[in-house]
Amino acid sequence: MHICPYFAENLAESSLLNKLLHTSLVENSHHVEVLQQDPSSPLFSIRTFEELHLKKELLRGVYTMGFNRPSKIQANALPILMAHPPQNLIAQSQSGTGKTAAFVLAMLSRVKGAERYPQCLCLAPTYELALQIGHVAEKMGRFCNDIRVTYAVQGNRVSPGTVLEEQIVIGTPGTMLDWCFKRRLLNMRRICMFVLDEADIMIDTQGFSSQSIRIQRALPKNCQMLLFSATFKENLWKFAMQIVSRPIIIKLRQEELTLTNIRQYYFVCRNWEQKYEALCNLYGSITIGQAMIFCQTRRSADWLSVKMIQDGHQVAMLTAELFRDGKEKVLITTNVCARGIDVAQVTIVVNFSLPTNHQKQPDFETYLHRIRRTRRFG
Numbered sequence: 618m619h620i621c622p623y624f625a626e627n628l629a630e631s632s633l634l635n636k637l638l639h640t641s642l643v644e645n646s647h648h649v650e651v652l653q654q655d656p657s658s659p660l661f662s663i664r665t666f667e668e669l670h671l672k673k674e675l676l677r678g679v680y681t682m683g684f685n686r687p688s689k690i691q692a693n694a695l696p697i698l699m700a701h702p703p704q705n706l707i708a709q710s711q712s713g714t715g716k717t718a719a720f721v722l723a724m725l726s727r728v729k730g731a732e733r734y735p736q737c738l739c740l741a742p743t744y745e746l747a748l749q750i751g752h753v754a755e756k757m758g759r760f761c762n763d764i765r766v767t768y769a770v771q772g773n774r775v776s777p778g779t780v781l782e783e784q785i786v787i788g789t790p791g792t793m794l795d796w797c798f799k800r801r802l803l804n805m806r807r808i809c810m811f812v813l814d815e816a817d818i819m820i821d822t823q824g825f826s827s828q829s830i831r832i833q834r835a836l837p838k839n840c841q842m843l844l845f846s847a848t849f850k851e852n853l854w855k856f857a858m859q860i861v862s863r864p865i866i867i868k869l870r871q872e873e874l875t876l877t878n879i880r881q882y883y884f885v886c887r888n889w890e891q892k893y894e895a896l897c898n899l900y901g902s903i904t905i906g907q908a909m910i911f912c913q914t915r916r917s918a919d920w921l922s923v924k925m926i927q928d929g930h931q932v933a934m935l936t937a938e939l940f941r942d943g944k945e946k947v948l949i950t951t952n953v954c955a956r957g958i959d960v961a962q963v964t965i966v967v968n969f970s971l972p973t974n975h976q977k978q979p980d981f982e983t984y985l986h987r988i989r990r991t992r993r994f995g
Contacts, residue, residue, distance in 0.1 A: 651693055652866040662692040669699060674760035675725055679718075682756055688715040690867065697865050698723035703810070703841035707857050708867040710845050720812050720843055721754045727810050727841070728784040730763030735803040737810040738836075739787040740829055742818040744770050750814065751787045769793040775802060790819070790828035797832055805835040813860060816846035820856045833860050848982045879988055893924065896969060900930055900947065907963050910949045911987050913970035921969060922949045 663669060665686055666679050687695060690710065697704050698719060710716035724737040741747040751766050758764050767773075767781060769788025775781075781802050786793070796802045811833060819825040833842070842861040846853055849868060857864075886892040896910070910932075912918040922934035933945035949969075972983035 652868070661696040663687055663695060664692065669695060669722075669726075671722075671726060672761070674762075675722070675758065677760050678725075678757040679722065681759070682718075684715075684718060690714045690716065691719050694719050694867055695722065697867075698843065699726055703727075703839070705842045705861045705864040706867065707844045707846075707861050707864040709849055710847065716845055717750055717753055717814070718757065720814070720845070721750065721757055723843070724785055724810055724812065725754065725758045725761060725764060728764060730761060730784065732784070733782040734807055735781050735784060735786045736808060737785045737812070738793065738808055738832070739785070739812040739814065740790055740793060740819070740832070741787065742789065742815045742822055742825060744772075744789060746815065747787050747789055751785075754785060754787070769796045775800070790825045790832070794828045794832060797835065805832075806837050808836050808840050810841045810843070811836055812843045812845075814845050816844050816857060816860075817848050817850075817853055820852055826856055830856075830859055847986055850982075881988065892969070893921075896921075896967065897925070897928065897930065899965075899967065900925075907945075908947045908965040908967060909963055910947065910967040910969050911972075912949065912951055913972065915951055917970060918949050918951050925949070 666676060666684070671679070690708075691714070694706065694708055694716075697706050699722075708716070720739070724739065728736045739747075739750060741750055747768060747770050751768055754766050758766075764785070765783040766785045766787060767783035769786055769792045771789070771792055773792075775796070777800075779802060786796070786803065788796070797805055813819065813829055813833075819829055836842075842864070844857050844861050844864075846857070884892070884895045886895060900908075910921070912921055918934070922932055925932050926934075930947070931945065932947040932949050934949055966988045968984065968987060972980040972987065974980040974983075
């Protein structure tokens with residue numbers, strides 16, 4: 618940690634946890650712990666995707682996406698995800714571990730392509746993240762011509778009386794709840810796999826946790842339940858145990874929640890004016906790659922975006938389209954709005970507001986998840 622002549626002294630209100638979706642597997646040094654209900658049961662890990670005995674069309678899709686071998690977390694998780702009989706799983710997953718590809722691979726393996734009805738449900742906290750999970754599924758399953766994906770998200774209008782034929786349904790809790798109960802577009806008793814992604818965000822978004830629980834409780838007892846979260850705090854555990862019964866648990870070892878390969882600096886500031894001045898000075902140093910600036914609330918992100926644009930700085934505000942396309946070099950965002958953004962060229966992450974938890978104490982895990990957006994500079 619390097620000291621610079623400015624410091625942000627006012628901690629903002631508590632934020633949602635940030636973990637951006639990556640759509641490809643990367644090598645990483647994460648070590649995992651696997652906890653079982655029955656410690657005597659054997660555990661297996663894999664070194665290659667061939668060991669999973671995938672359909673050749675699916676294996677071809679995996680390799681076409683550039684996934685050469687499983688990451689460490691995948692090596693432990695995939696045998697559990699694809700076990701027979703199915704096993705329930707709660708897993709801690711950081712950015713870039715290949716978590717999304719893992720449960721997508723499990724969904725594609727579990728469904729019966731010849732059966733034209735929904736068999737797998739996947740919940741994500743945001744529209745963008747749901748679409749990006751589906752994008753991974755469509756790319757990985759491109760050679761599985763009999764498997765289709767649909768999206769239970771706002772704006773995807775389905776005509777009354779429609780009978781869904783897609784085997785995989787990916788969506789947000791509110792729309793999924795509407796499809797399942799109000800419109801009855803699918804038979805809940807025929808669902809064989811339920812995936813809840815970004816559980817830490819679900820419990821921090823009003824209504825999402827209760828909606829997710831209601832959906833889960835309508836599923837058959839033999840439905841495989843998978844829950845993924847970036848963090849494992851007390852309220853998350855309580856929520857997870859309501860969703861997943863008798864799970865196998867995969868956690869990152871505590872020492873993995875540290876970063877050794879990112880240079881970190883902090884600026885000592887007496888007020889907002891000095892903080893803004895420091896940010897503008899830093900803006901001039903962004904010559905290579907792209908930068909993400911995190912604010913605690915949408916209101917503060919709006920204020921900062923307008924002020925920087927008025928002062929002649931070129932930034933993207935909240936939404937990610939121009940930033941993802943590389944047309945803007947700087948994105949001002951919040952943890953919620955950043956969901957689903959996968960930009961490999963991010964070289965600088967700025968915490969304009971430091972994250973805090975519900976007790977207004979520093980939220981160290983959120984800080985780590987934010988700066989993991991870059992592997993070079995934080």
